[in-house]
Amino acid sequence: MHITLIIIIVTSLVSVLAFLGKVPANKYMFNAWAVSERREYWRFFTHALLHGGWGHLIINMFVLFSFGTIVEGIFDLHYGSRGGLFYLLFYIAAVAVSSVWDYFEHRNDYSYNALGASGAVNAVLFAGIVFNPSSKLIVFPIPVPLPAWLFAILYLGYSVYMSKRGGDNIGHRAHISGAVFGAAVAAMMKFL
Numbered sequence: 427m428h429i430t431l432i433i434i435i436v437t438s439l440v441s442v443l444a445f446l447g448k449v450p451a452n453k454y455m456f457n458a459w460a461v462s463e464r465r466e467y468w469r470f471f472t473h474a475l476l477h478g479g480w481g482h483l484i485i486n487m488f489v490l491f492s493f494g495t496i497v498e499g500i501f502d503l504h505y506g507s508r509g510g511l512f513y514l515l516f517y518i519a520a521v522a523v524s525s526v527w528d529y530f531e532h533r534n535d536y537s538y539n540a541l542g543a544s545g546a547v548n549a550v551l552f553a554g555i556v557f558n559p560s561s562k563l564i565v566f567p568i569p570v571p572l573p574a575w576l577f578a579i580l581y582l583g584y585s586v587y588m589s590k591r592g593g594d595n596i597g598h599r600a601h602i603s604g605a606v607f608g609a610a611v612a613a614m615m616k617f618l
Contacts, residue, residue, distance in 0.1 A: 430494030549608030
């Protein structure tokens, strides 16, 4: 079974259990103050197993499935029998890296919470774009396929703008951090 499918199954299971109140989301979502003051370092990782609702979960898992199986295959080609392990480590590192910016921004704010796998999913998405920048992406609501490299530029520009504007309760900094991390890892694999 693909590592991507295992990640999707585990993430979906934990998210649904949290939706049903069986998993205490407050204990596992990212809270920079709790990490800083209480040393609850697991929050750098566990937040990616939780989502804010069905739409959030479905979109993240759809994008992860769409690009994760491709990126995982490239890891397998590049690293052979260790490809799956390195892909899993890449994903886990992306989960943590995507929260570092918010950690430093909010470590003194006990009320700041974040959840979702979006940062890690963006790492996988942008790794896929670096591996194949000329591929075409269909992005809702734009009915015309966009070159992947153009989508990457537009998406990062939008994320930077929205992170400065704020007010929409979306972790744009996590999206940016994950995207940059994924692109950097893929570029190192591709060009080094």
